[in-house]
Amino acid sequence: MAYADQDHGHHEGPDAFIWKYVWSQDHKVIAIQYGCTAIAVGILALVLSWLMRMQIGYPGSLEFVDPTAYYQYVTMHGMIMVIYLLTAFFLGGFGNYLIPLMCGARDMVFPFMNMLSYWFYLASVLILCASYFVPGGPTGAGWTLYPPQSILQGTPGVDWGIILMLASLAVFIIAFTMGGLNYITTVLQARCRGMTLMRMPLTIWAIFTATVLGLLAFPALFVSAVMLMFDRLLDTSFFMPYIVHMGQALDTGGGSPVLFQHLFWFFGHPEVYIVALPAFGLVSDILSTHARKNIFGYRMMVWAIVAIGAISFIVWAHHMYISGMNLYLGYFFATTTLIIAIPTAIKVYNWTITLWNGNIVLNTPMLFAIGFVSTFLIGGLTGLFLGNVAVDIPLSDTYFVIAHFHMVMAIAPVMVVFAAIYHWYPKMTGRMYNETLGKWHFWTTFLGTYLIYFPMHYLGFEGMPRRYYAYEGYEFISESAHSLNEFITVAAIAVGVLQVLFLINMVWSLKAGKEAGPNPWGATTLEWQTPDTPPCHGNWRDELPVVYRWAYDYSVPGEEVDFIPQNQPRSATEQSLSDSGGEGQPQGAPA
């Protein structure tokens, strides 16, 4: 590779800063750009959630939160969190940072396209935010954007908001495709010598599979967005049946709103795993490192990732049990949905068994990682309610659903985002974060989110419908449910505000954190073995690493140190050990 040649010229001259940090083609800088942009737009979405919660807990307390504004918050909060924060953060952020480092590559294979990917992403975020500055404001159609409602009067932002939303999604998908091609090709092509598929850390497996899902599923969103855009701008009737809207007959006919829902959820369900799988991968590596123990059942974990990825394409209509689709489909999708629970459960078991007989260091990343297992457990289990069609019918469109998907898709992945940021912060910056602040951050976030969402399930049992601006005058909603809503609002705002602990920690530790050294956790994977910390552009100075072992050689029997880096050649003792025992388990291993 002519890496060094390419790189020269950028470092000198007046433009150095620009080339290094703005128009950078270095995967690490792009990763940080992705991460910071995602956090910035995520904060916006967090604030929107407070405004919603204020209206639910204390109706009418904020003058400017009228139904229009409320539904705009609902929509923007959901879309930003799912797409522009979580998807972008896991793949654009962690994917970008970790794939080349963990695979022992110098960079992504198409660095220029990688840079474009970020700029397209930024453009999509700006287009989305622009919808707050156009007449009528952003769309209030809900993040699912179901037609006909999303393109008819009576929904906020029908003039401009919906157009900008669809345009922004299209640009995001282009950005993701450029990034995704990079992630896939880099994993396939640029692994260093010795890095066989089964020696890849689970992070890489998971991000790779999630990217495959994204590349195949995002086109469905693209298709539905383009067709909806046609319906909105060119008066076509892809999704529009004959409608009498507010007393007038519209010039539409023949289309089907259910078709949109099928396309949307054909994307939408894999999307859940596009977010969840990277979280699974990252948390596996973090748990293993800080438990000082190999991840339990590595092969099963890999198979589960692949199985979840594959099955995730045939479960989409469990979001549509009561959508008016053919009711017989319910059998199929309920069955596939509950089947996907099995590999997912296996992953949860394996994380917990990894702790068994470990040597657990409870630092901030580990706390967040265990917090993930606990929160994901709740979210996953409540998924068994909603995936099972007869159980779903009473619960769908209630607060049970809100509690479920926030646990499984918001809180649990965000726990991993934090775990991973704390875990890799020393590598990214060369400095340690502040452990005390980090722990406070964990406790407030973990307990706070639990207080928010656990009781919320019970509001769902009571039948409280979601996406309601106000609940006044409904007899079936008990008086005490309103008090519970006040409590949830207080907890939500407190948890949100306390995230400032995280921001302070990140910024303050940049300058004031102690020097971390190259491998503060004693981790085995390649990114901790770089010659420089933070790694230089090109990651590996003159020579690429060579890998001799899998990523989980922690506490290997008979070794002095409790970890062996992947690029450390096998010793003579190991040689004899594996010649005799075969299983690498001298204490008498099961078959």
Place this chain on the structure above:
Amino acid sequence: MTSLIKTLTSKPWLSGEDDFGAPVDTNAFQLDDSKVGLRVFFAVATSLFLLFIVGYRLRMSYEDWVPLQEPMLLWLNTGFLVAGSIALELSRRAFRSDDMGRARLTFYAGGLCSIAFLVGQLLAWQQLSQAGYLVSSNPASSFFYLLTAVHGLHILGGVGAWAWALPSLQPGGNERRAGLSIDNCALYWHFLLLIWGALFYLLLQS
């Protein structure tokens, strides 16, 4: 496939046959990065067009579907697309046998055929709209404009890559790059021809 299963069931914590001396080489495909990237993109584009096709088939089954009379011009355009594909294939072969002059000429021809195709598609749109079939007239014509537009944009992207590759084909250009460009363009042209074949068949059927 069997080797993949073998890989996925291997136990990585054991010392493999590959270990102590030379670690295995991981580049399984023996292909340039750009070629692998292009193939991954084909998967994405296939997913995209398949979903459009599924949408089309489903929408066709509703009551208000009125079949569209496709302009005959489409046959000519299809001819351009086929010619472009053949030209690039010839270019690829010429480059293999070190006939740079021929490779260059056929490469030009391939790109020009695609441009002709795009112009032809625009004319077909014009004919249709003059015949009174606008985007919103009925679902079949909506789909016609939508599918041809999406396919046309993919062709346009290819023409962009083609134009970008032209300098490397000039005498004194980067020969390795030229070879990759020819290979990738040829493959992309074939792929889009296939997609067009499927779309065209579908449009004629309705």
Place this chain on the structure above:
Amino acid sequence: MALAIVLILMVVGSVIFHFWSPWWFTPLASNWGAMDDTIMITFWVTGFVFIAVNLFIAYCVIKFRHSPDRKAEYEPENHKLEGWLTGLTSLGVFAMLAPGLIVYTDFINVPEDAVIIEAVGHQWQWSYRLPGADGALGKADNRNITFDNPLGIDPDDPWGQDDIVVIGEPAHIQLDQPIKFNLRSKDVLHNFYVPQWRAKMDVVPGLVSYFWLTPTVAGGFEVLCAELCGVGHYNMRSNVVVDGAVDYKRWLAKQITFAESQGKQAPGGDPVARGEKLAKQNGCLACHSLDGSRGVGPTWKGMYGRTETLTDGSTVIAEDAYLAESITDPNAKMVEGYAPVMAAYPLGEEDLAAMIAYFMTLSE
């Protein structure tokens, strides 16, 4: 260590919360008790896993916390354990899925003797159509909708002549009588939801969806919309009254049939009544209250003759010209503090006059 204690407290707290919680299902009022049963099966299976896994983690965190003298065990995998766990999980999944699918089979197979009733959703209101003496509904289509035929009943279909249309008032249904709700929408997606009945279903324009139930408790029930349908979504409410057979027959006898309702609204009829009917049919009241409370749009109570401040700061007296313009071109002069979400209603002169006559009565 703290983590272990917190996890244990969390589990204990969750269990206590569950038993203490005053928030639980609304009292069941239909035959769908089986749905509650499947929820409870799932609840106990998943609850067990929730407790077990959290306690296991807590135990590990205490037992295997870091100590520099210890070394973790090296255990790449354990087929037997993984096999057992997979098997048990599959069993648990089956235990939840099988009853679910059995109940679902009941849900999608409507009994032969079910009476078909239609609920029509439109922004932001529910309307109903019940079979008259012939016991069957006539054909209907959105294309037939007119002012006098707001649900689009086919005027030429003999079965539809005695259908009973209920708009803006509670619909009545008969206790212990299996009922199939056919659901239609005039505009966007809605969802017909009565919490006490458990069953619910989306209402989709362009197709007829359905669900069925047997009401088992008499009385009035709130009907909600459970699918986001625009700014008035949260206010799209209605009532259904479940009557015993005698009360139901009595109520039914008082209703006028579709045929009787046709041509009744001759031009020149009472404009106030016409205005009120227009307001109900067009779902105006989801956003404009009659009692002075603030909704998506300004209240109609006392509106006529009121001085309003507009978004540009100027003021206007809400009288005939302004009100008529606000119906036909609502975004032209917006009252301050409200969002431009209302669609234009191109009412004819006569209808506008009727609306204004109606408004005047609300300011008296």
